[in-house]
Amino acid sequence: MASTQALQRTGDDLAMDRTVLAAERTLMAWIRTAFSMISFGFTMFKFLQQVQSASGTRAGVHGPRNLAMVLIGLGTMSLIAAIAQHISYMNRLGRGRGAPWSLATVVALLVVLTGLLAFAGVAARHGPF
Secondary structure, eight states: OOOHHHHOHHHHHHHHHHHHHHHHHHHHHHHHHHHHHHHHHHHHHHHHHHHHHHHHHOOOOOOOHHHHHHHHHHHHHHHHHHHHHHHHHHHHHHSSSSOOOOHHHHHHHHHHHHHHHHHHHTTTSSOOO
């Protein structure tokens, strides 16, 4: 009977678990949104760069590069803000004392790194990949 008592959890514990999981899902939604903006910006840059070179348009046109930098920068900055908000929320819940880095947080940081590399590549007028 001692083992069944150890498995029983209070409603507050389960509510806390649901709240934490909801916060993780919110961060994962931000990851998807930011990654979409970053990849769309980079893809638009490469596509429009190829169109410009194939059509012989003069190299001074910065439209594709500016659009790409806005999309990549917006995606990266929004994910940085989402990570900060997520960590702050987890600390308010009291879950920041144990292992503060969940898998979603680590993936979010990797996507931020990818966004920074893509931004630097577009700013230097070539792709980082």
